[in-house]
Amino acid sequence: MPTLHAHATARLAMSPAVALLLAWMLVPLGMTLYFSFLRYNLLMPGLESFTGLGNYQFFLTDPAFFDALANTLLLVGGVLLVTVVGGVGLAVLLDQPFWGRGVVRLLVVAPFFVMPTVSALVWKNMLMHPVNGLFAWVAQGLGVAPVDWLAQLPLFSITMIVAWGWLPFATLILLTALQSLSREQKEAAEMDGAGPLAVFAHITLPHLARALTVVVLIETIFLLSVFAEIFVTTNGGPGTATTNLSFLIYAQALLQYDVGGASAGGVVAIVLANLVAVFLIRLIGKNLDA
Amino acid sequence: MTRAATVQRKLAFTVIGWSVGLLLFFPILWTLLTSFKTEGAAIQLPPKFLWFDWTLENYFEIQRRSDYLKHALNSGILSVGSTVLGLVVAVPAAWAMAFSPTRHTKNILMWMLSTKMLPPVAALVPMYLLFRDFGLLDTRGGLLAVLMLVNLPIIVWMLFTYFKEIPGEILEAARMDGADAAREIIYILAPMATPGIASTLLLNIILAWNEAFWTLNLTAADAAPLSAFIASYSSPEGLFWAKLSAASTLAIAPILVMGWFSQKQLVRGLTFGAVK
Amino acid sequence: MKTLQRGLLALCLSALAAAASTDARAQKLTIATVNNGDMIRMQKLTDDFTAKNPGITLEWVTMEENVLRQKVTTDIATRGGQYDVMTIGTYEVPIWAKQNWLVALDDLGADYDVDDLLPAIRNGLSVDGTLYAAPFYGESSMVMYRTDLFRRAGLNMPAEPSWDFIADAARKITDKSAGIYGICLRGKAGWGENTAFITATANSFGARWFDMNWRPQFDSPQWKNTLQFYVDLLNDAGPPGASSNGFNENLALFQSGKCGMWVDATVAASFVTNPAESTVADKVGFALAPDNGLGKRGNWLWAWSLAIPAGSEKRDAAKAFIAWATSKDYLELVAGKEGWANVPPGTRTSLYKNPAYLRAAPFAKMTLNSIRAADPTRPTVDPVPYVGVQFVAIPEFQGIGTEVGQQFSAALAGRTSVDQALRNAQNLTERAMKRGGYLK
Helix, strand or coil: HHHHHHHHHHHHHHHHHHHHHHHHHHHHHHHHHHHHHHEEEECCCCCCHHHHHHHHHHHHCCCHHHHHHHHHHHHHHHHHHHHHHHHHHHHHHHCCCCCHHHHHHHHHHHHHCCCCCHHHHHHHHCCCCCCCCCCHHHHCCCCCCCCHHHCHHHHHHHHHHHHHHHHHHHHHHHHHHHCCCHHHHHHHHHHCCCCHHHHHHHHHHHHHHHHHHHHHHHHHHHHHHCCCCHHCCCCCCCCCCCHHHHHHHHHHHCCCEEEEHHHHEEEEEEHHHHHHHHHHHHHHHHHHHH | CHHHHHHHHHHHHHHHHHHHHHHHHHHHHHHHHHCCCCHHHCCCCCCCCCCCCCCCCCHHHHHHHCCCCHHHHHHHHHHHHHHHHHHHHHHHHHHHHHHHCCCCCHHHHHHHHHHHCHHHHHHHHHHHHHHHHHCCCCHHHHHHHHHHHHHHHHHHHHHHHHCCCCHHHHHHHHHHHHHHHHHHHHHHHHHHCCHHHHHHHHHHHHHHCCCHHHHHHHCCCCCCCCCHHHCCCCCCCCCCCCCCHHHHHHHHHHHHHHHHHHHHHHHHHCCCCCCC | CCHHHHHHHHHHHHHHHHHHHHCCCCCCCEEEECCHHHHHHHHHHHHHHHHHHCCCEEEEEEHHHHHHHHHHHHHHHCCCCCCEEEECCCCCCHHHCCCCEEEECCCHHHHHCHHHHCCCHHHHHHHCCEECCCEEECEEEEEEEHHHHHHHCCCCCCCCCEEEHHHHHHHHHHHHHHHHEEEEECCCCCCCCCHHHHHHHHHHHCCCCEECCCEEEECCCCHHHHHHHHHHHHHHHHCCCCHCHHHHHHHHHHHHEEEEEEECCCCCHHHCCCCCCCCCHHEEEEEECCCCCCEEEEEECCEEEEECECCCCCHHEEEEHHHHHHCCCHHHHHHHCCCCCHCCCEEEEHHHHHCCCHHHHHCCCHHHHHHHCCCCCCCCCCCCCCCCCCCCCCCCCHHHHHHHHHHHHHHHCCCCCCHHHHHHHHHHHHHHHHHCCCCC
């Protein structure tokens, strides 16, 4: 088996994917990087000029920048917490035999198929609306003052909306992993006198470690750039309570039409996202090794 | 455990399971019900759950106003097409990474994933300029390429984790018998990895179907998928809850039905190595 | 492996080729428009146009306001050429016309009767006397109120109310246990939402966005009075969740009988008096937007208008369409099919002399008076370097207006104090004006 030849073939096999992604990175990302050094506003054509690090300075000194950074992390962290804890719970639940389990599983996974825009519209207008919404009606029925969700608890509300969509994803992956856990292993532990909690902590959870890693990693990638849910519900407000990095960049790009500033914001976001990724890999990356 | 205890336990889980399931499904169910109400009934409190005057008026109104089928067809073509294209590129790459790993493999994977981390809105203007110069604005071809690139890292990564579960010896044996790389992938690897490939395919179709930034901002009329369709119902003047519900129902129905029917296939390959 | 690669290349190329060949037929007009009721009606009347103009087909791209704006702005600024006709407002027209992005509409035909357009609206859509967009419908703002609730409270709405009267009446009418809120106002952040309303209100309080040197004025006592008044009024007499209510949310509240008063766009008048949509259709009265005795009323001016991007190759067809959609005949067409009350209002003088319209639309006179009372070129008590009543017609305004709107909505939601919100607004506006080169 000539390894040299094998490696050449392997490289060849990888080349289309690598080349495409390289092009994807070099062309739009490269252009973004280039624009980030330009003073360039779409609405004022012909005035483009080199501005060095001016755009970065402008973006990083935005009074909303640190709020946006904190909101981004809170949103990612909050959704991860809800989906991981809820996902493990749901997976364990759906692993138990009960009547109509197949149908319940269909109900549980359904939110994953709903477009973010649609789910935000539905939650905002039909559920969370303080006058016409269903939650307000329930609150009134219970004799409590209705909560104005998006004004009083804006970030929490958005976390809930986003988590609702991602919970099924976590559940599906964790359930699959759970089903591969052999009954014998569990039963053996139970024979040894371990209670259900001990079995869960010492057998089930370690078994799920790798699936959990996958859930956390994939979700983080998507959650770092949550946008539609915020755009539809709160427009980043009230104040900057729900402005995350994506929304801040959106405001630069599609409200100010400040291409230079938005590009600088994009570069900052990708740097920060990679920091998060490196941190995650350090933290849980060992689970990814086969 | 006694028989009675088992039944009791099963009963308890049935109650809990159904409550949780219905709770999570409720927003969708509510949307579906509202779509059959009149605008007046849609905001009526206390709400009526089943005993209202059912009407199809909202659906007729939507059909009068927009070409739902065109948008749905575009969504279908874009999500399936971009995923299939992505698989064609990703399968060889994941194969190479899984069976001939080098010390760079993990870094390459990480680098691929990192290309997904740029917030799309930051790259809108560059992309728009590129699309304009290549005549790709409002074309399915252009969007297919973008959606494929956006999801390619996830596809490669999912396939990679699945392929790693397959014992390399079988592939090696085939290679000994003189199969070249293409044959090895198509005739040996692909059949063994069908569940993984199917899961990847389905998951990425869902992700591409729900993508709402590029598909909305790089299209106008011809290539616009359901994300653009929804944008015309999200908040017009006047009462719009019922029409919004009908439009939402139409936008999620195809993917939801597909997801439900293929649920087994979707799940089977999502094991990410937990089988071992 | 080679074959695989070659196959892949072929696949990509064919996908691109297929994409490139879908270019449009000669006379298909792509029209970007907003999903408001009057536009949706126009879309349904397409057949009338195509029957009169064989050879031209229309492709509608209907979007929610914010999405529409971001898409058409990106397209026109990059000369993307995706649209032949764009629906834009009084804010965009002067800015875009100065960049030479729009085709001048000075030859819409002899029977178009351009002099029939309401002067205030026409001026707002012209630069140096040349019309760059044709108004489809125009609006100002006014007070809409529930006559039954006023009668029950023993109140009498004057034709030209003051803010003090409005505030007092709102508090008297409010009956939270019955789900009646004295006044509904915009609170949702956005330059076209709460910022528009509060800016117009601020004008009547003697406040302004900038002084003649473009220095932001949020640190002035007039602004403090405006915002404090607005926040207190809505806290006392507004509906819950006011900080997320925009035009639509308030319309729904008013139509379902939850608001005693609503100060908003004049176009809403036909929705709230339409018995098919509104539960209070026969109990609505109208009055001019309030003032504070300073000589300026809190009413704005806006016109959704149709324009042709300079890059369009189908100018003649696009002009034919615009002339049709904004003509007197179009008004007749809608009147014939849907009744006079439903014609797009606020663009033509002749409409307000038409007895059939005046009979069908009880709000017609008040709409006309409101539009006449707004003056975009002199919007404020003190002089300003900008035009625009509820906006400032500079490119930076969309961004600034939205960020300031977020501060206002935070003050309304009680997340920051009024003073803090104004301080933040002042700082962020200064920052943006420095970046824009207005301030050193």
